[in-house]
Amino acid sequence: MRRGSSCGETLKPVTFPTPVQEQIILVENRMRAQGADCHPDLRAALDHLLAAGGKRIRPTLGLLVGNLLGGNSDTLVTLGAAVELLHTATLVHDDLIDGALLRRGAETINARWSSAATVLTGDFLFARAAKLAAETDNLQLMRYFADTLAVIVNGELTQLFSARGVIHRDNYYQRIYAKTASLFEMSTRAAAMISAGDNQSAIETMRKFGYEIGMAFQIVDDLLDFTGDQSTVGKPLGSDLLQGLVTLPAIYYAEANPDHPDVRSLAAGGWGDHERMERLVQSIRNSDSIHRAMREAEGHIQSAVDCLVTFDNTEERSALEELARYVVDRRV
């Protein structure tokens, strides 16, 4: 179920605004330049990854926040490239772990290459991301960057070892924080650290802004797993639940229907029962759990937008507000 149909709004294609479009091109160039002097096959892999694109939402956030606070453009571009390469590195390893063959409609590195080459390509991207982070000339940021990588990886390991079949809201929030919100939060907080000098209040506000956007982003991602257009999302409906990953719509449904046999089965570790889980996916789709999860994402977006009220109503602030709305309006 998409937001448009659930909330009675008109569906329209939404893209987020780009008063930072030129800086994003510089970010792309900085990322691409990391392949110079490398083995040609590694360079080809990097080109393939960058050509596949992506929304570049993390660097866009960082650039808007940094510009709003009057930060140095070159440093913000460097930070944006560092954050996006870190994100790309985690995706390369994720796709290997999941055995995913497609991402953003393009073949994954592991689909084109061996596992060995995929592991090393991800490692190379980590190295280049760390190098770019160091080039911001900010030690505090550098530590923060490394800490964020540790949070993401620890989250993935936790998911791998002990998150299957767990119907628990706190577990879910911790998981999506580690998986997604931590890097959104880093994008905005780090941009503010670079740009706001000693203004700790601005840095904290921008941290919270990124956190709220990131939480909403992942909740919407998890919603789209139930409601999205399969051909657009590129995965079967309910693929999370079929792998035992219980996301917010399923948690709402389980809380409302604790005695339903399918819910009891899930809670008892029965997520491997494919037929039952497919039926549960349909039950969730037809319930108001989808709507409630979307309300929760919208709550995060409202909190994010509220963070911005203390700043002047500049072009950057408007763009950040639009970007926030895009996060809940998008269909992919």
Add this chain to the structure above:
Amino acid sequence: MRRGSSCGETLKPVTFPTPVQEQIILVENRMRAQGADCHPDLRAALDHLLAAGGKRIRPTLGLLVGNLLGGNSDTLVTLGAAVELLHTATLVHDDLIDGALLRRGAETINARWSSAATVLTGDFLFARAAKLAAETDNLQLMRYFADTLAVIVNGELTQLFSARGVIHRDNYYQRIYAKTASLFEMSTRAAAMISAGDNQSAIETMRKFGYEIGMAFQIVDDLLDFTGDQSTVGKPLGSDLLQGLVTLPAIYYAEANPDHPDVRSLAAGGWGDHERMERLVQSIRNSDSIHRAMREAEGHIQSAVDCLVTFDNTEERSALEELARYVVDRRV
């Protein structure tokens, strides 16, 4: 063929000296502390890796160099932990790539766990290594650290894609620089950067010292693949050549016997012919190529020791000289 038998010296167990033994314990503690607040299974993996030990030769080098130059002990311990964790991270991914089941007599992470968990454990170690590097509060060092990781990974990818069956000395030197000498060089140069202030000459001398030791270390490793005690080395004799990796003894042999049918076969890409390669391994063992390769390693060690003559003859300098000799005297 071991050095002892080839050079007529008495074989004796050699360990390298440790006037930095107490600091090495602090390095171990710093490494172990990185598992706090992690998923218990990740902590268990870290404990397993650290319990398996290793010679800690890289942090030992850094501590001796740093102490010799009057560096801050705590910063040197942090650097040592960063370097050793980076090294450990690359080993974890290497063992996964090679499908190795044992390292230092202990099960590898990939033997105990899934590939997915192994990828993520390596990633986590990268994150913690980067964090420790940032804690040295030296931006130049931080960039250098990231660059070294890129050199190592690029080297591994080059080996994966285009090094099999290549009988070429420059290719070999580039390969062992990327694989081993780059991190030895970083251990000593970074320790000097922390400890020698603006004394660029001391920093450059210590860089060269680490480089020479690292080159010798890998040449000896490659020698031991032909001559080592199989039960100690833990791999079949000539395992490099059987995988198409042509190391220095094989290069010397090929240069001296370019028209030998087995050499011609190797040069023509025939390293997959197991029987032929096993015969070639025996031919190399029985030739003076082993001796010549050892002479070359000893040349690097002499260059390393020569680097130290400008420094006062302190306990640290003696220990560095002993460590240099250990590199060519060791049997594992």
